[in-house]
Amino acid sequence: MPLFRTACPRNCYSSCSFLARTDNGRLTGIEPDPENRATAGGPCLKGLSYIERQYANDRLIYPMARNRRGGFDRITWEEALGEIAGRLTEVRERHGPHAIFFYESSGMAGLTNGVGSNFWKMFGGATTTYGNLCWPAGLEAVRLTLGDNRHNAPWDLENSRLILLWGKNPAETNIHQVVFIEKAMAKGTKVVVVDPRRTPTGDFAHLLLQPKPGTDAALALGIANHLIRNDLYDKAFVERHVNGFDRFRDSVAEWNLEKAAAVCDIPLALVEELAGDIAGIFPMTLIPGYGMQRFSNGGQTIRALLTLSILTGNIGKPGATFHYANLQSFIFDKIKEPLSYYPGIEPNPLFRRTVSKARLGEGMLAATAPPLKFMWTERGNPVAQNPDSTLTIRAMQQLDFRVTVDQFLTDTARASDIVLPAKSMFEQDDITGSYWHPYVLFRPKLLTPPGEVYNETRIYRELAGFLGYSTDEIDRHLPPADDEGMRSHLQRMAGEVIPAGTELFGGLPLIPDGSEEVAYASLHFPTPSGKVELCSEAAAALWKVDSAPSYTPLTTSPEQGEFHLLTPNTKNRIHSQFGNLSLIRQFDPEPHATLAAADAIALGVRPGDRIRLHNDQGSLETKAEVDFSLRQGCVVYCNGYQNLEGGSPNRLTTGLETDMGYGTAFHDTIVKVTKL
Amino acid sequence: MSHTGFIVDTSRCVACKACVVACQLANPGQDHAVWRTVTSMNGLRYPGLSLVSLSVACNHCEDAPCAENCPARAYRRDPATGVMMHTEEHCIGCRYCTWVCPYDAPKFNSASGVISKCTGCQPRQAEGMKPACVEGCPTGALAWGDVGGIDAEVPGLPRTAIRPGLKVIPGRKNGQPRMAVRITPAIEAYFQDVGVVEPKKVSLNEEWTLVAFTMLAALQVAWFYAVFTERAEMSVLGFGLSALTGLMLSVMHLGRKGRAWRAILNFRRSWVSREVAGYGLFLLSAGVWMVLPWGSTPGWIALLAGFFTLWSMDMVYLRIAWQGRSFLHSAGIFSFMVFMYIGFFCGIPWLFYGVTGLRLLLYLLRAPVWRHGNRDSLRGLVIFRIGVGFILPLLLTLIDGGAWLDGIILLLFLAGDLIDRSEFYMEIEIMSPGKGTPSGWGTLSG
Secondary structure, eight states: OOEEEEEOOSSSSSOOEEEEEEETTEEEEEEEOTTSTTSTTOOOHHHHTHHHHHHOTTOOOSOEEEOTTSOEEEOOHHHHHHHHHHHHHHHHHHHOGGGEEEEEOSSSOOGGGGHHHHHHHHHTOOBEEESOSSSHHHHHHHHHHHSSOOOOOGGGGGGOSEEEEESOOHHHHOHHHHHHHHHHHHTTOEEEEEOSSOOHHHHTOSEEEOOOTTOHHHHHHHHHHHHHHTTOSOHHHHHHHEESHHHHHHHTTTOOHHHHHHHHTOOHHHHHHHHHHHHHOOSEEEEEOSSTTSSTTHHHHHHHHHHHHHHTTOSSBTTBEEOSOOGGGOTTOSSOTTGGGSTTOSOOGGGOOEEESTTHHHHHHHOOSSOOOEEEEESOOHHHHSSOHHHHHHHHHTSSEEEEEESSOOHHHHTOSEEEEOOOTTSSOEEEOOSSSOOBEEEOOOSOOSTTOOOHHHHHHHHHHHTTOOHHHHHHHSOOOSHHHHHHHHHHHHHHHOGGGGGGGGGSOBOOTTOOSSTTTTOOOOSTTSSEESSOHHHHHHHOSOSSOOOOOOSOOOOTTEEEEEOOOOTTOBTTBSTTOHHHHTTOOSOEEEEEHHHHHHHTOOTTOEEEEEOSSOEEEEEEEEETTSOTTEEEEOTTOOGGGTOOGGGSOOOOBOSSTTOBOGGGOEEEEEEO | OOOEEEEEETTTOOOOOHHHHHHHHHSOOOTTOOSOEEEEETTTOOTTSOOEEEEESOOOOTTOHHHHHOTTOOEEEOTTTOOEEEOGGGOOOOOHHHHHOTTOOSEEETTTTEEEOOOTTHHHHHTTOOOHHHHHOTTSOEEEEEOOSOOSOOTTSOOOSSOOSEEEEOOSSOSOOBOOOOOOHHHHHHHHHHSOOOOOSSOHHHHHHHHHHHHHHHHHHHHHHHHHTTSSOOOHHHHHHHHHHHHHHHHHTOSOGGGGGGGGTTTTTOHHHHHHHHHHHHHHHHHHHHHSOOOSHHHHHHHHHHHHHHHHHHHHHHTSOOTTOOSOOTTOIIIIIHHHHHHHHHTOHHHHHHHHHHHHHHHHHHHHHHTOTTGGGGHHHHHHHHIIIIIHHHHHHTSOOOHHHHHHHHHHHHHHHHHHHHHHHHHOOOOOTTTTSSTTOOOOOO
16 A cells, blocks of 8 residues: 655644555555654644545535525536636626635645636636735734744754743644654753643643733733843843844833733732743743734734843744744745735736735625625635624625535535535645745645546636636646646746756655754844844834834723633634544534633533623524633633534624734634523 | 553643544544543643543553453453454453443444454554554654553552553653632632533443343342242242343343353353353253252252352452442342342341341441432432331331232332442442542543
8 A cells, every 4th residue: 555745735833744545546544754854743633534534425526506495406517617607707797807706715725726816817807805814913023023934943942941832732733843842841941831721732831821811912021121121131132133122121111020910910920930931041932822913912912022032032043933933935925924915915906906804794895896796715714714704694695606615515615606626635736835844845646536526727727618718828827737737837836946846856845945944043134124123113104003012902801791702723623624524523522612610600600501602793602611720701612613513703703903914803802601 | 571552651642632533543443432532630620730641542451351351251362462352253242341441441332232442453563563543643642562561650540450551651740830720719619519520431321221130130039049948939930031031131231132142151250251150040940940840959059059140240340449349238139139038038037127227227328428419319319218118118017918018018128229229330430541530530522
């Protein structure tokens, strides 16, 4: 039974390399790939469950059309593409191409995804999106401060003496990082976790600080000024490599540990211990998660955290890095994140009109001249995953026609008129990178798609044919859909960027030339000043924030009897993916909300009771669980549940952008909890 | 002596469950019975208690209680690897191995009606591969190798002397993270209330046939004693019907009824086999004594076999750990029940009142013990058991009322005993990973 090297394309830090075992063209095993140093232990439970996902009974393998009863019936590709082409032509004639809404998201990474944009450009344009649901506030914060987004290689963590995991839970969301943390701990490294929850990561930490959600910047600034006032910072580093120190020092003069402890509602002793560790233990790797920057103050919060790494000189050295995102393997992007999320960054006027991902429903409804009439969704599930599900559904209902390409009948697919079956990761050649490790990864086609699954390249090519484009025009705009054609297309694309690309890296994980194991080791920063911009005039100009990192309270704050809604990711899903598989469902059979014990007592709730989470946006009925270590005043309902399985948390969230980067401030959400 | 088995490094385990999925994929057919379990102690995350996760399947113990106690000899050790193998084709689905294994390794598959369990991935190992769970562990927390023997008491695992093939490397960081969640007396009380939820392996719903069977056997032996000693009248038809009922009840419990005959194969070591064989011999020889003119010998054999059966029944339950583990349980079959009914059927006042009094005393001493927790709803049953199952029939025996009253008294005693024996099954607390540890330690969901 042959083994093939491939790589997981999910929106996940780890982006594992793994070996796929096949038997007579059938996927039979998934095994670790030691060639990728970052993920040598092998994939997580989700990666292993690809065997089920590939052959799942509920996988879509034929085009489907919604019938009058709301169910879906199989149709032929001719019927599907004929209907879609007819609708597209009609909309373009009557309203212009910008009445077409092209929505794509992060469901599967790969260079072949570019075919979508190419198709819609050929079509004459479409309305697209700007911003991102995930990480841009933090990306923008780091970009403004350090110039771009890089951090040390994953294995460099072993060199750290202090690992500060701030709002990150790698035990569930980046399991391979745990391996390096554990190795560091074996050498005596101290681990501190900052998180309102006691996550599986918090469980192995030495110290756990549980701030009030949205106050993280206050904690950072309190410690920052403590370092400055007590001469506990790296003066040499600051003088030589940092721009804006004086301005920053003045701006944080009012902060101290006591004030931080009060704002964050953490005992002073724990804040003092953390401040002492940051001042006294070198080198430190500070690992912020992405959850903390999905607040309305998210960008400034990440800038505030960065000050701790900067003041202590924990940049550009082994074991010393600000470990937010490592885009060194994103070598094929012409415009790198977060700039690619800016509205209007796309130079092609055909894509001039964009709608905010964070305020999707609102933006779709607000679009006039022309109004949106047709929506094409691929690699995304906006009904479940974008804020304010109710408004997203309403905006979709206002359209004349909806098409979704997916492997499964998601919430969004169910809200569509035609659903086209999507390929799996094993069914077309592709190339991905990682935002954590430095490898570029080739993913070969290993399996024949089941049923009548077409890869997206073929879907678009055939649709173009139905729209009346000639083969010449199609070939000019779209890559070939056949296996050999796609392979040489990828070889050409990759070869234009790196020489090894022409051989697709020999199929091995490749660290591109110039990738830094220790990021910014030269201590030259691609910022306007060439230094670390502790204060940033660009930040003030672009985002109307203080040029110094600052703490801004959230737009909303829970009153008596109200709760912060935390919607973290778990090990069981990548957003709304994987939840349908029995291998996953056995660990997470039904949605549930977790309350702190003190809150459960106050509400008279016992584990297993039914409760309702509700606010002005909507409500969710769910099962209650209790966590005796959760911070009081928080209720946890994990990200990724769909309405079809009991309710997306986005029924409760509001469409709101972050302070910078066009991110999504999911976490400013306040809910009430009622026992049923 | 050292042997091979699983090595679990708790410093590296974060309960990611990849091992469970890897096991299921490499060993299909676990839809209803998953071999490997990750037990996280302190799943409710009580501050001040650390959270320890243990990935456990079968430890292929040196002195494996599964093999020792399996009546059908479905277990055998593979001489080459030392792995304890279970043969599904030999299994009768009695589930006794799930009671005696402290690690919950044997899993009952309700779909197939038999047990299945971890094979140490023998087929993979034969091809030079690691067990699937070991290969599937992304953090390197699981290994397969020389375990030397369990070296220390492991939090969350029962202490046993069965020499499991398991080595647990304790976490290097002792204790929970320093943190600040406040525990008030109200939270402490709430924790005591909701935190002690331990799944029961023995459930009365599933085992009611055993309650009925064990009580019926006690009645049959007592009645036979009375007939044999000529203190009661013989009824071949009645005995025949009760024998059929007993056989039916004993077989109903099995997942694979057609293989019931295998239940006597492990007479040498298993009390279950002895119980089954003894019961069969009792019915056969009692029947022979009643209908064939072969003298008193078959009757003596029947008596001996009968008492041996009831003794075996009590031993079956002594072999597993249960709260207040003692031979002297008020619902004990050999220890009490049979002698009370002998006293009743034979009209031996000292035996009847002596045993009944002792049982009442034991019950009173015991009743408050199991009434803890959320079982207040059962208080009514306790009162019923004492009032209607003991006091009332005892008072009625003081009245000279003839056969119909004796019938009522017997029914009242049986009703009381049904409660007592059912409680006995509810009290059975079998050793499991996560048990016997500070309260609130249980399996973490998700």
